[in-house]
Every structure is written in C-alpha cells, then in structure tokens.
Amino acid sequence: MTKGKKVVLRFPHRLVDKPIVYRLVKDYDLQFNILKASVTPKEEGLLVLELSGKKKSYDEAIRFLTEAGVETQLLVQDVFRNEDRCTHCGACVTICPVSAFIVDPVTRRVDFHDTKCIACELCIKACPVRAMEVRL
Amino acid sequence: MTKSIAEINEKIAKGQAVVVTAEEVIDLVNKKGVAKAAKEIDVVTTGTFGPMCSSGAFFNLGHSKPRIKAGGGHVYLNEVPAYAGIAAVDIFLGATAIPDEDPRNRIHPGEFNYGGGHVIEDLVAGKDVRLVITAHGTDCYPRRKLETWINLESMNEALLFDIRNAYQNYNVAVNLGERTIYTYMGVLKPNLGNANYSTSGQLSPLFNDPYYKTIGVGTRIFLGGGTGYVAWHGTQHNPNVLRTEKGLPRRGAATLAVTGDLKQMSPRWLVGTSFIGYGATLTVGIGVPIPILSEEILSYTAVTDNEIFAPIIDYFEAYPQRSPDILGEVSYAQLKSGKIKIQGKDVPTASLSSYSRAVEIANILKGWIQKGEFYITESVSPLPGVDSGVIVKPMQERPFEEEG
Numbered sequence: 013m014t015k016g017k018k019v020v021l022r023f024p025h026r027l028v029d030k031p032i033v034y035r036l037v038k039d040y041d042l043q044f045n046i047l048k049a050s051v052t053p054k055e056e057g058l059l060v061l062e063l064s065g066k067k068k069s070y071d072e073a074i075r076f077l078t079e080a081g082v083e084t085q086l087l088v089q090d091v092f093r094n095e096d097r098c099t100h101c102g103a104c105v106t107i108c109p110v111s112a113f114i115v116d117p118v119t120r121r122v123d124f125h126d127t128k129c130i131a132c133e134l135c136i137k138a139c140p141v142r143a144m145e146v147r148l
Numbered sequence: 149m150t151k152s153i154a155e156i157n158e159k160i161a162k163g164q165a166v167v168v169t170a171e172e173v174i175d176l177v178n179k180k181g182v183a184k185a186a187k188e189i190d191v192v193t194t195g196t197f198g199p200m201c202s203s204g205a206f207f208n209l210g211h212s213k214p215r216i217k218a219g220g221g222h223v224y225l226n227e228v229p230a231y232a233g234i235a236a237v238d239i240f241l242g243a244t245a246i247p248d249e250d251p252r253n254r255i256h257p258g259e260f261n262y263g264g265g266h267v268i269e270d271l272v273a274g275k276d277v278r279l280v281i282t283a284h285g286t287d288c289y290p291r292r293k294l295e296t297w298i299n300l301e302s303m304n305e306a307l308l309f310d311i312r313n314a315y316q317n318y319n320v321a322v323n324l325g326e327r328t329i330y331t332y333m334g335v336l337k338p339n340l341g342n343a344n345y346s347t348s349g350q351l352s353p354l355f356n357d358p359y360y361k362t363i364g365v366g367t368r369i370f371l372g373g374g375t376g377y378v379a380w381h382g383t384q385h386n387p388n389v390l391r392t393e394k395g396l397p398r399r400g401a402a403t404l405a406v407t408g409d410l411k412q413m414s415p416r417w418l419v420g421t422s423f424i425g426y427g428a429t430l431t432v433g434i435g436v437p438i439p440i441l442s443e444e445i446l447s448y449t450a451v452t453d454n455e456i457f458a459p460i461i462d463y464f465e466a467y468p469q470r471s472p473d474i475l476g477e478v479s480y481a482q483l484k485s486g487k488i489k490i491q492g493k494d495v496p497t498a499s500l501s502s503y504s505r506a507v508e509i510a511n512i513l514k515g516w517i518q519k520g521e522f523y524i525t526e527s528v529s530p531l532p533g534v535d536s537g538v539i540v541k542p543m544q545e546r547p548f549e550e551e552g
Contacts, residue, residue: 097419099197099419099431099502099505100502100503100504100505101197101198101431101499101500101501101502101505102498102499102500102502103334103335103344103498103499103500104498105486105496105498106337106341106342106343106344106496106497106498107335107337107342107498115486119504120484120502120503120504120507121504137257137259137422137424138334138335138424140199140334140421140422140423140431140500141419141420141421141422141431142261142422
C-alpha cells in the first residue's frame with residue numbers, strides 16, 4: 013500500500029477513553045494522519061484517519077479495530093443531497109463536523125460541498141426533511 | 149395618505165397594483181422615504197416556511213357501501229392514527245401523529261421518519277394512501293372493518309386546519325448541558341455547541357404587521373401553495389409581551405389559526421418533517437399580503453433583521469422546567485451572520501425555517517396579486533391586540549386528592 017487510505021472510525025462511548033489508536037503504530041507499523049477528530053461527552057467519538065503502511069498490516073489493523081468494538085468505514089463520497097427534498101432551512105449547517113454545508117449570504121440557500129464531506133452521516137438524521145441520503 | 153382595500157382591489161383588477169415583497173420594500177423605503185413609497189406601493193407580501201407542529205387536516209372520506217361509522221372507532225392513514233371522534237366519515241389527522249408501531253424513543257434518539265405531516269404531504273402529492281377503519285357497528289352503520297386505498301381526489305372535503313402557525317417571533321434554542329439533546333428546535337450540541345432559530349425575520353408575516361392592523365380573521369393568504377384564510381388567532385396568542393421601541397415583540401407573541409382547501413396545495417409547500425429524538429411534524433409555507441393603507445402600515449413593513457430581537461433559551465434545563473430565565477437577546481441580523489456570542493462564547497447558528505423558501509413564497513404571492521389572481525380581503529374581526537387582555541396561561545396542576 014503506497015497511498016494512504018482514509019478511514020472513518022467511530023468509537024462507542026465505552027471506548028472513548030481507551031488508548032487504541034497508538035496500537036496502529038506500535039503493533040501494525042502504520043503511519044497515521046488525523047484528518048478530523050471529535051468526541052462529544054456521553055456520545056460516540058469520531059476519528060477520520062489517513063492510514064499508510066503495508067497492505068497486510070492495514071488489513072490486520074482494521075480487524076483489530078473491529079474486534080475492539082470500533083466501527084470502521086472506508087471514506088468514500090457516499091452522502092448526497094436529494095435536491096428535490098432539501099428546503100434550504102439550514103438545520104445541517106452546525107451539525108456537520110467539517111463545515112460541508114455553507115449558507116450563501118445573499119440567497120440564504122445552503123450549499124453542500126461534497127468534496128469536504130467525510131461521510132460521517134451525522135446530517136442524515138439531523139435533516140428534518142430527510143434530504144441527505146447515503147448512496148449504496 | 150390613506151388608501152382603502154377596495155381601491156387596492158380595483159388596481160389589482162386592472163393589473164396596476166404595485167406589489168413588492170417585505171424584503172424589497174426595505175430598499176424602496178430607504179431610497180424614497182415613507183411618504184412617497186406609501187403612495188406608490190399597494191401591497192407588501194410576506195412569507196415564512198418552517199416546521200409548524202399545530203398543523204393538521206380534516207377529511208371527509210365519503211360513505212362506503214355498506215356504511216361504516218368511523219366516529220368513535222379507530223382510523224389509520226398509512227398506519228398513522230387519525231382522530232375519529234366526530235361524525236361517521238369526518239376525520240382529523242394531526243401533523244405529529246405517528247404509527248402505533250413506531251419505536252418512538254425506545255432507542256434514543258428515535259428517528260420519527262413517518263407521521264401525520266408525511267401523510268399530508270403524500271396526499272397533496274396525489275399519492276394513494278392506505279385507509280383502515282375499525283368501528284363498533286350500528287343498525288345504520290353495520291360495517292366494523294374497512295380497508296381501502298384512498299387519495300385526495302376521491303375524498304369530498306380536505307381542509308388543512310392549523311390551529312397555531314406563523315408565530316410572531318420565537319426562541320433561539322441552545323443547550324447548556326453536558327450531552328447532546330434532541331428537541332423540536334433540532335439537535336442541540338452540549339456546552340453551547342450551536343444555536344437554532346426558526347423564523348423568517350424581516351419577511352415573517354406578523355413582524356411586518358406587529359400590531360395586527362391589517363391581518364385579522366378572514367384575511368386571505370398563501371397557504372401551502374394554495375389560497376387559505378386566517379380563521380382565528382392561533383392558540384397561545386400572546387400579544388402583550390415585551391416590545392422594542394418600534395413595537396416589535398421581543399418574545400413569542402401573536403399566532404395565527406389558518407385554514408384552506410388542501411386539494412389546491414402542493415408538496416413543495418407542505419413537507420413532512422422529522423425531528424430526531426422528538427417527533428414528526430409538518431413544514432408549512434405561509435404568505436400574508438399586507439395592504440398599504442397608510443404610511444404607518446408601510447413603515448412597519450420596512451422592518452429589518454437588525455431591528456428584530458429574539459430571546460436565547462437553554463433547552464437542557466430552563467425550557468423543560470418552564471423556568472423564565474433567558475440567556476440574553478440577539479437580533480436576526482446577528483443570527484443570520486452565522487454566529488452569536490453567548491456567555492462570552494462564539495456559538496454557530498442554524499435556522500430551521502427556510503429563508504430562501506420564504507422569499508419564494510413572498511414572490512409567488514406577489515405574482516398572484518400582480519396577475520389579478522388574488523385579491524386582498526378586509527379582515528372580518530381583528531386579532532386580539534396588546535390591550536385585549538389575552539395572555540398565555542401556564543397550567544396550574546390541581547391533584548385529584550384536592551376537591552375538584
């Protein structure tokens with residue numbers, strides 16, 4: 013594996029204070045670059061990492077994370093907006109951890125910058141009219 | 149300068165009425181001054197498009213053969229329960245009703261993906277829905293069970309009837325707690341993580357007529373994409389609140405009860421809505437025309453977002469406990485800037501009401517009036533005003549152990 017892979021890690025509440033990520037370096041010899049991290053008290057932790065290293069070590073590391081209870085997901089552009097459904101209210105704007113939704117100051121319409129999206133899916137259920145969808 | 153509604157309607161009939169939106173009027177008044185602008189402008193159109201939970205619809209289903217009496221029985225539309233406590237085939241479906249089988253908040257936060265508001269949206273979209281009635285059976289209404297597809301076209305009357313819409317001002321909701329909360333004001337992140345508000349500010353109907361000098365019972369309006377009427381003042385109408393020097397309420401104040409023919413309406417302006425962890429509802433589009441009868445009325449319509457202030461309320465503790473505490477006031481201009489300062493902290497803001505759709509409503513209504521498709525009505529009876537004595541009373545609980 014020459015190029016880094018972007019992975020979204022979701023830590024359930026019980027794992028938030030456990031040292032886990034350092035083992036990716038120590039036990040699996042992976043390099044990581046933190047793209048995004050957020051922990052809400054009493055909520056899950058969300059970490060987006062770019063991982064690089066040997067393919068075999070990467071696969072083993074993902075297995076280790078899954079067994080430890082961390083939900084892993086390869087970051088792909090799989091969240092999209094149903095333009096017919098969106099009312100441009102803006103409820104998503106402060107929910108998105110990477111500011112992928114920007115209100116146009118003139119039109120007050122909400123622009124969705126899908127290149128910023130890390131597919132954390134927080135907007136899916138926070139959208140009152142369910143305009144945000146996950147592409148299968 | 150004074151004008152009458154009859155004079156304005158004559159100009160509408162001739163296609164000569166000058167109509168501007170509540171946004172456009174701001175610049176016009178700045179450029180021309182109130183006196184000149186009031187002479188020129190006949191109608192100012194307003195708009196709002198937000199979740200309004202006290203919405204619902206009355207339906208007359210038509211009589212089946214043999215007949216069934218839903219009244220006193222149970223009625224479901226796409227599994228969502230409707231109210232059947234009236235005559236045989238008249239029912240009422242509320243926006244917040246959810247299927248009996250909905251998991252609700254058993255796994256918190258629940259999703260509430262489908263409720264009464266969604267059924268209303270499906271019906272106005274022309275979709276078939278599943279109607280299920282169970283009844284006790286009588287000599288004149290012998291049937292006990294009915295299951296059929298039904299749609300809006302096949303019903304006799306279908307009437308949107310919203311008992312409280314178009315709130316004149318509303319809270320800005322924040323969360324002082326340590327965990328995320330899921331409210332009717334959206335997802336509120338802990339420790340002042342965000343602030344949610346929900347009005348169209350300078351475009352909002354009742355901010356443009358703060359003392360209800362033109363809007364009253366009988367006022368014809370844009371409702372859900374069709375025409376509707378103000379039926380009454382809305383529930384929790386509370387005109388006598390703290391106001392700014394210009395008379396703008398600084399707290400939630402007046403409300404409207406509105407009604408209109410659902411068959412004219414469109415799913416673009418009645419949208420089924422889900423608040424995670426809270427429930428289902430309906431987002432409603434409303435636009436109210438304001439006839440410019442005097443300079444005073446025009447000057448009210450020139451209101452701008454930086455003159456309108458809303459209270460900031462903590463929905464972790466103060467709101468649920470009905471505590472009167474507020475964390476301060478902010479203007480809609482500040483709210484629309486994307487962040488406000490609360491307790492020294494920069495808090496990002498988000499709106500639950502769509503300003504761009506409110507602009508669209510004001511423009512549609514403007515178009516209707518310009519084309520002579522919509523005339524202005526004289527109100528039949530005014531809404532209760534500041535001096536009416538109408539106030540919102542909190543509930544005073546009286547335990548059953550005390551004498552009733």
